[in-house]
Structures are given as C-alpha cells and as structure tokens.
Amino acid sequence: MALPSPVPDRYHRQRLLEDFGDARQERLAASHACTVGCGALGCAAADLLARAGVGRLTIVDRDLVEITNLQRQVLFDQRHADEGMPKAHAAGERIGEINSEVRAHPVLADFAPANAEAVLLEGPLGRPDVIVDGTDNFETRFLINDLAVKHGLPYVYAGAVSTHAMAMTVLPGETPCLRCLFAGPPPAGSQPTCDTAGVLGPVISMVSGIQATEALKLLVGRRDLVRRTLVEIDPWRNTHRELDLAGLRDPACPCCAGRRFEFLEHSAAEPVALCGQQAVQISPTPGAKIDLAALAGRLAAHGPFEATRYLVRGELAGERSASGGPIGLTIFPDGRAIVSGVTDPVRARTIYARYVGV
Ligand SMILES: [Zn+2]
Numbered sequence: 001m002a003l004p005s006p007v008p009d010r011y012h013r014q015r016l017l018e019d020f021g022d023a024r025q026e027r028l029a030a031s032h033a034c035t036v037g038c039g040a041l042g043c044a045a046a047d048l049l050a051r052a053g054v055g056r057l058t059i060v061d062r063d064l065v066e067i068t069n070l071q072r073q074v075l076f077d078q079r080h081a082d083e084g085m086p087k088a089h090a091a092g093e094r095i096g097e098i099n100s101e102v103r104a105h106p107v108l109a110d111f112a113p114a115n116a117e118a119v120l121l122e123g124p125l126g127r128p129d130v131i132v133d134g135t136d137n138f139e140t141r142f143l144i145n146d147l148a149v150k151h152g153l154p155y156v157y158a159g160a161v162s163t164h165a166m167a168m169t170v171l172p173g174e175t176p177c178l179r180c181l182f183a184g185p186p187p188a189g190s191q192p193t194c195d196t197a198g199v200l201g202p203v204i205s206m207v208s209g210i211q212a213t214e215a216l217k218l219l220v221g222r223r224d225l226v227r228r229t230l231v232e233i234d235p236w237r238n239t240h241r242e243l244d245l246a247g248l249r250d251p252a253c254p255c256c257a258g259r260r261f262e263f264l265e266h267s268a269a270e271p272v273a274l275c276g277q278q279a280v281q282i283s284p285t286p287g288a289k290i291d292l293a294a295l296a297g298r299l300a301a302h303g304p305f306e307a308t309r310y311l312v313r314g315e316l317a318g319e320r321s322a323s324g325g326p327i328g329l330t331i332f333p334d335g336r337a338i339v340s341g342v343t344d345p346v347r348a349r350t351i352y353a354r355y356v357g358v
Helices: 022-029 040-052 078-083 087-098 116-121 138-151 201-219 292-302 345-355
Strands: 032-036 056-061 103-108 130-133 155-161 164-170 229-234 239-244 279-282 305-307 312-320 326-331 337-340
Touching (some): 040 056, 040 087, 040 155, 040 201, 130 201, 201 229, 279 345, 312 345, 326 345
Parallel strands (some): 032 130, 130 155
Antiparallel strands (some): 155 164, 229 239, 305 312
C-alpha cells in the first residue's frame, strides 16, 4: 500500500532561507500588514506579502479599477476594469485566489484625517504590525507618517513616478521620519505625477520589491536588518543612490520630536480637485450611511444611474461641464462622492448638495 504523500508546503522554498525557519514563518502568519493605497505600489507589495504568507492584510483604497491601471497594477485584470470594481475589493478578491490562508480586509475609503485612526487601528483585523505606503500623494504620506510616529508603527514609505523611485523605512523613535527629511508636501501641482509624467512598469516592481522586503524583515522579527538609507533608483537611466539616514533625525522635527501631528489634526473635509483628472472629490459626511439602492432610485429621475454593491454612479442629464461634456456622479456608502466633468470645487459641492442632498 502506498503511503499518503505529505502535504506539499507552499512556503517550502522560503523556509529554506536562513531567516524563514518554521518559527519565523509562523510569526509571519500571525502578523498584519496594512497597505494604504492600492495602486501600482500597493498591488505589487500586497501580492508579494500574500504569497510570502502574511496572515492578515488590510487594503485601503478610494478608487475604482480603470483600464489605464492594468499596465502596472498587478492584482487587477480586464474584468475588474470593465466592471469598474473598487480597487480595495478587487485586490481582496485576488489575494484570496492567490493564497486562501491570508485574511484580507478591503476598505473602500479615502484615507483622510477624519477616518485614518479608525481605519488603521480599529478594523476587524486589529492593529497592524507595519504600514506599507501605496499612496500617490504627499498629503496622505505625511498623514501616515503622523500616525506611524504617534502610535509607534513602522512605516515603509515608497514613491515612484516616471522612471525613478524612492523608498525609506521609518522606525518611530529610532530612524528619521518623513518630516525630519522633508518639511512638508510640495505645493500642489509643483511635482510630476503618474497622471502627468507617466510611470514605467518595471520601476514599480523594483521599488515595491524593496518595500515588501522591508516589511518582511519587520514581520519576521529581523528589525536589525531594516535598511537605514533612503534609496533612490532610476533603472532607465542606470542610477542608484543611497542617502545614509544615520544622524538625520531632526531635533526640531514637529512630528517625531515635537509630537505635533499636524496632518492628522487637519480639519480638511473640503472638496478637492483630483490630480490629473477632470473630477472633484467630496469628502464623506461623518456618520453618513447611504442606502445605495434608494439613492439610485431617486437619481433615476435625473439620468441613467445604477447601483452596485459598492457604489451608485451615473450621469446627470440636466448638467453640463464647462466644455459642454457630461457631468458624472459616483457616490459611495459613506457619503463620499466623485463629481466628474468638473474641476471647480464650489460647483461640485453645489451638484452634490442638489442631487445627493447631504
Ligand atoms: Zn521626524
């Protein structure tokens, strides 16, 4: 009689590594990473962490999958774009297919001062062991930096645009935080973005590889191996620079020295024009809970509107953009909305008040 063959171990090749014996693999399985933003960087890092065997993964993102994302956002496919699925849910679904041992928790929300602490610390998967930066803007990065320092959570920063990328790990109380190095976000519109300057797919793989590696070091308990430099790469121009962070903690840093968390305390909530898009985002109303089916029913009188599990969207027949194009409206269950075809926040707020009425 043939003996039953042993159950193949998914992590066999990883366990062969010096720092991934059984104990550390178990430690990884008990750990929790939170990816804030699930665009190119967030997708790639979440994919690597899920395959490596992280136990819990919270994925926060405010956007829907679009066809232009597929060139570099590796968790998404054409169906997600065709259906306009929220990125957080599409990523959660895909993570489940890659590794059913991972508990993924998608959060469809704009990570903002009003909800950031609740999203990060009070979710069903508990407090994360590391925050992975998958955002595309400095405002949110400084908000994450504030949270990381305030709550003593390691934060793996990365950013990529065009053919170059940067990465740095913030160990609160130990290494410089973002505000030790950069006074604050660059003025709006002063920096190239992926929407204006494009981005090379492979540069995402490289920098998210560094990011996931840093997160894994922390999650398996090899904090001593965490990179102590700000790394800057441009694989297209063949450049690679490392800035040694030793001695760069700023004794006058408002965040990690002064413990003033200005980005977290921002009262924000003003409508904001979305970078690179003809659209304005309206922030959620605190405590709002929209009945999507009922709202779609009311909006049907104003144009073709549909409700999905995640949102209501459609076009307003009675409104026109400045150039005569259509005005679109997408509303999420927490009251957040995207008004498209508009760049003026005041007009967007008026449209929101008129049709959503919150
Ligand atoms: Zn600092």
